[in-house]
Amino acid sequence: MPLPVNGTSGYSVAVINAGEIKNNGIEITLGGTPVKTKEFTWNADFNVAFNRNKVVSIFPGINSLQVSPDGAGGYGLAGGNQAAGAKSFGFVGSPSFGVNGVLGQSYGQIIGSGFTRDTKGNIVVDQTGMPVVNNSVNLGSMLPSYTGGFTNSFNYKGVVVAFSLDFQKGGKFVSVTEQNLNGSGLGAETVGNNAKGNPVRNDVANGGGTLVQGVHADGTPNTTYVNTRQLYEQVYSQIWEKYTFDASYVKLREVSVGYSFSKKMLGRLPFQSAYFGVTAQNPWLIYSKVKGVDPSQLQTSFYEGGQLPNTRNLGVNLKLTF
């Protein structure tokens, strides 16, 4: 296992024997046919999975190790968008974030740049009113509390209606999309009025700007408004904590409606059987804590690097048997 070491030793990794990790998990699956009459059938499947893990040991003197939760991966794609094999993400020269196995915690700790906070948890700002970056903050675990799915199909006199839901509770991810949107001024939170009632995009000298809710290092509340563009383009863009979100969601993954034509209806047509149906995939993200990004379809298990929105597919299904 390659262990990153301080490059000033002349080497960037040392090959060591792997550490120890302990996993406890439960997966429950319930399935069956709750209702079955001559004309109506309801089939349902439900599953939910819980997993807890803990890093027991890594290597003497080493408390954390970057891991690639999506497998080793053979190659990285250009432009900073690596999927399989991704351990971390960051723009050149800016603070990054990565997934770490931390001794005594679960292996999926996202560690990266965050806000500097005082002992009460307030955001600390410098004398110009800008938040102070802390390059090494535990932004939470990418691992969900539980995940699961729920599949149903109903059949009434040849009409088939089916849908599947899936859901996840907890788990963190970092959204580069949100960082890009706010950093370039396209995000909704970069417009509006400040507490003085003036547009935040106006000059600070003319009553505009944004006031960062925080305190100075000596504990006095921040009262200095800052240029909104600079805040988002150059400061918040370096604070991944701002763009770390809860990945909880409930999603209607697929819906289909169809009808099987009976033999009688087919009459003299040359078919043994016929089925016609309509299917929609990805029709509805019912619940999500984050706006603008679909946490159920992320590029990797801990971040999306500015990915395109997911597509919604609508399909028509015609089955004929001769």
Next chain:
Amino acid sequence: MKKIFNISKYIIGAGVVILSSCKVGGDVNVNPNQSPNAQTGYMLSSAIQFLGGVNGAGATTNINSFAGELYSQYLSETFYTNESLFSLKQYDYQNYYTGPLQDLKTVITVNTDPAKKSLETTTRYGSNNNQIASARILTAFIYLTMTDRWGDIPYTQALSGSANFSPVFDAQKDIYPSLMKELDEAQKQFDDGPALTGDILFHGNNNKWKHWANSLHAIMALRLSKVDPATGRTEFAKAVAGGLMISNEDNVSYTYLAAQTNENPYFNNYRNRYDYAVSSLVVNTLQGFNDPRLPVYVAPTVSKTYVGLPYGTYGDKLGDYSAGTRDKPGNVSLIGLTVSNQDSPTIWTSYAQVLFTEAEAAHLGWIAGGDGAAADFYNQGITASLTQNGISAGDAATYLAQASIKFSANTALEQILLQKWIAGFLSNGWESWAEYRRTGLPKLLDPVPGSLSPGQKIPRRQQYPQTEHDLNLTNYNNVISRQGPDALDTRVWWDK
């Protein structure tokens, strides 16, 4: 008993068969397609190439890296203004260690090791002494660049491999004397044995290596002008005695190639990004002196004029400027094609720079001749820079004859450092930035309005990479308590 004896003989026999069969099949840990011996010449080439930048990449470890040129205000950023406004604070030095420094250490080890120094894979790249001496000089140059950027750095305990993954930070006040000693010893170590091959910097010319070592020694000595002038003066004399550069032929010119794998990073940036325009400080300064280097350094705008982009322009104001492209110029000037073509070289240390260093030493009274000698060195420095940029002798004479250029003892430092700064355009930006920190000259825009450094001032150093905090915390905390906070406004030892 006899029976047992027989059995054990068979066991031994079986063992022998197994062992010998191993030999026939070969050791799986040995790659038959790789040389078991280090090819020292390749390591020297690789170390040099690293500092120039591979594949045209604008790495922050390049000697002519974007950050160094921005800090010195030669360039302005046209779109992403993070670096010129100092919002990037941590810079990573690990690649210096894992790349060229480790390679150069191997060159020295192999050429010293009695078991390896006479191997054909070693001697084909030059005599042992020549290889060791050049590796020592290049190593010193890299450490000089690093300590000037970060201050205290891992040095004596660095490059120890698994023996020490947590090297302590050496104080800059100890690194400087150590590097000057290295340079002095190394320049004496060259011999008349076989010349270096794999030397893509000087092509095996030992004299050029020696001149470079002594010139670096002089540059380092002058850097002590504020913190320890007595030592600076002594060391400067040693460097001069060793022999400084004597002509533009001695320029440490890193040659880029007309191929994408080794092209000039500024050409690479101008393939489609166009992140940088020439700063208005450069354009206005050159125009003010009718400087013939203007069309060399600077490309014309769409209206065939030369217009700089004010350093640190950001936000909505940036919308008034457009750098355009090489084919369709905008209303501010790009970098001139001569210095940013695919194979345009970059100069790491120039003869002109050394002459200006001597001019300042003469002005300070460190070397003989006083301001009279300073004036001579100053004029020679300007001429060397003009010649290096292809300016004719006639035009050089016209330039020097201007009242605004003529050396005056009252404004000696201002004039010397301004001309040194002009001569260093798009070269070793880290060096120009270091000289600005030492002297406050030339007058740059400082503080930079809208910038994100403490007090909006030009940084006095760069912050350590995150790995020091994560993997070397005890030593990291020690260096902070000695040197000061790991911040952009903490001054390094020589910066008083």
